[in-house]
Amino acid sequence: MKYYYTRILSASAIILSILLIVLGIILGQFFHLFGENVDATIQQTYWVYLLFTLVLVFVITMFVMAKILQQYVRPIDHFTGVIHQLAQGNYLVRAHNEDTATNHQLMSSINEVAQKLQGNAALRAMEQERLNTLVSSIGSSLLMFGRQGAVNLVNRVFEETFHRNGEELMGKTFKDIGLPSDIEREIETIFLTEEVRSFQSKVLLKEGVCYLEVYGAPVIGENGNWLGIVIIMHDVTELVRLEQVRKDFVANVSHELKTPVTSIKGFSEMLLDGVVEDPVMKRDFLEIMYKESNRLQLLIEDLLRLSSMERGSFEITRTPVDVVEVVQQSVKIVQAKVQEKDMRIDLHMPDQLIIPADHDRLVQVMVNLLNNAIAYSQEKTIVTVSVEEIEENVLITVRDQGIGIMPSELPRLFERFYRVDRARSRESGGTGLGLAIVKHIAEAHQGTVTVDSEVGVGTVFRVQLPTDEQM
Known part of the structure; x- marks a missing residue:
């Protein structure tokens, strides 16, 4: 509206100037009427006539100019305001005009442009959201650097791996974000050579040592412009561990x-x-x-x-099995070894406890655990076996009074061929695979096996199995 009133005032000033000129011309034409020999009454009448005519012309002219400005200039001011808002990014604004005939084509064109801009903005927002989702869903750490080496893209995996806030890294160079020195050197090499590089890095994080397979490549635009580089770091710690295993x-x-x-x-x-x-x-x-x-x-x-x-070809045959009978049968199997070391096995079990399981496999689990307890126990000690039902699971506990296991060795206890005391295990005829087999059989029953130990005190193995068949 301010454009409209500004134009009204400007037009009024122009009209007033024109009227003053017209008044001068009129006065010039009737100048002889104001001579000394002309009657004063006639002069007064002409003055009134001239002033009345001037006012009337001014009012008519102002009315005509207002109508012209309202019909032609005001819509242009409105369209100018709409275009200004579109330029500022407000794509929801639309042009409107009460007179559908006047400037209709211009209004339709502006609204069509606004609609297309709104659609393009929505499309860009959707594509940006897809890109952010894709980048965040990548299972590897991702960094993207601009031409000057500043970070302009960080994904969630990188933040979680390196415990960094992505927003704080934006705009910083690769040398200022705390990357390992070998990764920094490789990034600098990629910037210098603009060539693809792949290497492995060993990184010390809060969780421990992490092995990263790092891939770096330059980012080339559609016109062949060099935009920066992208770095992808894939965690291969588990693969390295499996290779070592x-x-x-x-x-x-x-x-x-x-x-x-x-x-x-x-x-x-x-x-x-x-x-x-x-x-x-x-x-x-x-x-x-x-x-x-x-x-x-x-x-x-x-x-x-x-x-x-x-x-994965290992299958178990589930039948109703009495866990108490399984323990008793397993004790009989290892009884000769118990007598050789003058040991004793104490049992704490109910009269009966039926679960769906593979009878022979459970016997194998108990024999392995009992043999392990006997092998690593001193003579004249006690091995305690207890069976109890806890909620929807049965818990089998084998407790010995043996040499115990160091806390650092517990995570590797169920690995194949891992032995706490190799000499004693070999003397007892063990293969080093017993606990690994126990773990697989327990997991095949949808159960678990855990261990607690204290050096010089003894070790406790706990096998937990479901009382109902679980798929």
Whole structure:
């Protein structure tokens, strides 16, 4: 409206100037009427006539100009205001005109432009949201740097991995955001060479050591313009750990197989060469060979069983099983070893506790746990086995008074071939796979196995199994 009134005032000033000029001309035409010899009454009449005419012309002219301005200038001011708001980003504004005939084409064009701008803005907002969602959903840390090396994009995984706030990093250079030194060097190399680089970095975080597979590449625009670089860091800590487990497994299998094979081969060569003539010594050699062959057989059987479990082809047959009967049967199996060490097994169980499970597999779990407790316990100690029902689960506890386990060794206790005391385990005939098998059988029953231990006091294994079949 301010444009409209400004134009009214300007037009009024112009009209007033024109009227003054007209008045001058009129006065010039009737100048002879104001001579000294003209009657004063006639002069007064002409003065009144001139003033009346001037006022009338002024009023008519103002009315006509107001109508012209209202019809032509006011819509233009309105359209100018609408365009100004569109330029400021308000794409919801629309032009309107009460006179549908006048300036209708201009109004329609402005509204069409506003509608298209609104649609484009909505499309850009949707694409930006999709981009943000995609970047946030990437399972790897992502950083993007501009041409000057300043951060202009950070995703959620990077924030969680490095415990940094993405908003605080925006605008900072790659040297100011606390990246590991080797990653900084590689980023600088990418800026200098504008070439793709891939490398692995070992990073020390609050959670521990983390291995990152880092990929860096320049970002090229549609016209071939170099826009910056993008860095993607994928966490391969678990892959590195699995690779180390694989290496350890190969080394342990080789060692475990080598020992009995070497013994069997050595003693058999001595017997074949006729070096040993004493019948008693021959029998001792044969007993050692038999013992080592049994050990080799057990190792191979456990390896095949564990391999079957890990391949997913391991299946259990659920039938109603009395956990109390399973424990009693397992105790009978290990009774000879208990007597050899003059130990005792105390049982704390109800009369009966039925769960859906695989009977033979549960016996294998209990035998492995009992053998483990006996092997790592001193003579004349007690192994306590308890069975109780807690809510919808049965809890089997095996507690010994053995040497205990260091806290640092507990996380690796269920790994294949991992032994707390290798010498004692080997003397007892263990393969180092028992606890790994226990864990797989428990998980196949949708259960869990946990361990607590104190050095010099003993170890407690807890196996928890569901009382109802769970899919």
